[in-house]
Amino acid sequence: MSTKTPALRLHPDRLLPADPALRTMARHIYDSVRDLPIVSPHGHVDPRTILDDEPFGDPTALFVTPDHYVTRLLHASGVPLDELGVAQGPLDEASARRAWHHLCSRWDVFRGTPVRYWLESELAEIFDVAVRPSAPTSDLIYDQVQARLAQPQFRPRALFQRFGIEVLATTDDPVDDLAVHAKIGADDSFPGRVVPTFRPDRHLEVAAPGWVAAVDALEASSGVGTGTYRGWVAAMEDRREYFRAHGAVSTDHSHVDVGSEPLGGGDAERIYAAARAGTVTAAEGLLCAATCSSRWPAWPRTTA
Structure with missing residues (x-):
């Protein structure tokens, strides 16, 4: 490799303020917390990565x-x-x-x-x-x-411990049985804590391809009929409670549109029925997604 190849050198203060006085203070604050355990409330690590440790x-x-x-x-x-x-x-x-x-x-x-x-x-x-x-x-x-x-020191569990991770929250579909999380929790050889996160996105966008199949899977996992909007809400509530009972402490939503104005009267049921029949419009789909996502208040605060 040529001696002219640019080196990759990282300045230890690269994220701190440029002002010398502020930088000194920021460095002091950073040094006081940099070695604390990591509690990660959001991430997309597949829990099987931790379980299998391949x-x-x-x-x-x-x-x-x-x-x-x-x-x-x-x-x-x-x-x-x-x-x-x-x-x-x-x-x-x-x-x-x-x-x-x-x-x-x-x-x-x-x-x-x-x-x-x-x-x-x-x-x-x-x-x-x-x-x-x-x-x-x-x-x-x-x-x-x-x-x-x-x-070996670059396998998932070794890195988990090297980084000082105390809690890692994954991202999980409401129909997941969370069996992988249960196996991780029962493994005494792994000292970390991996908790699920309730992510209902694919069940909310009623105009998206695959939504009907997703809702059918929701019905199968909850045992609650999803033929109506009211049934869909009950099924979601059932799965959310299941997640809570299996260690989840948060939800994570992402939508095409972030509006959250509830639909009035029977509009939600009408649009939901159209979605089940495959005749819903994209505009109606956004309205229904907003109503679906506004059904739940923030998850009660608990200790992670």
């Missing part, structure tokens, strides 16, 4: 394809999504390296973003990468990260 596959599968912030920025800079392996499952080595090369060769598009901060911190502080990502350094970095991932 080695991560390759750098692309870890850093690129599952991260929509990374793939969106690369796609916006002209990279086709299929070149990044999005929604393709496990990639062969050539495809994985090609996607990784796209990331490294377009490193400048991440400048000034939290994504770049995360990636640089991970590469330098966890995988000991000392050169800045670029087209010429792509394979070098890929090989180094790949070699680290093969080591």
Whole structure:
């Protein structure tokens, strides 16, 4: 590698204020909390990753394809999504390296973003990468990260403990039986705590493809009929209580439209019936999603 290859050096105060007086104070505050345990209230880690504790596959599968912030920025800079392996499952080595090369060769598009901060911190502080990502350094970095991932200390449970994670909240569909969480909780060899989070998104957008199948699955898991809007609400309440009883302490929603004005009269039942029949319009779907999401108050505060 050429001696002109830019080094990847992270300044320890890179997120602190520029003003010297404020920086001194910020550094003092940061130093007092940096080693405290992590309580993560929101994340998208598959709980089976913790249960199975299998080695991560390759750098692309870890850093690129599952991260929509990374793939969106690369796609916006002209990279086709299929070149990044999005929604393709496990990639062969050539495809994985090609996607990784796209990331490294377009490193400048991440400048000034939290994504770049995360990636640089991970590469330098966890995988000991000392050169800045670029087209010429792509394979070098890929090989180094790949070699680290093969080591026992880079398996999921080892990293969980290395990072000082005390509680990790996952993101789970209401129809999930949470059996994986139960197995993790019963494993005395794992000292961490992994809790589910109630995420009902695919059951709320009534005009979205697959919604009818999702609601049928909701009925099967709850044992409550979802033929009417009232039944749907009861089924959701049943599943939410199930989650609460199995350790969940929060919900996590994401909608196409964030409006939350309730529908009046029988409009909710009418739109719901149209959705079940497959005749609902997109505009009606947004109204019903807003009503669905406003059905529940904030989750009662509990100790995580």
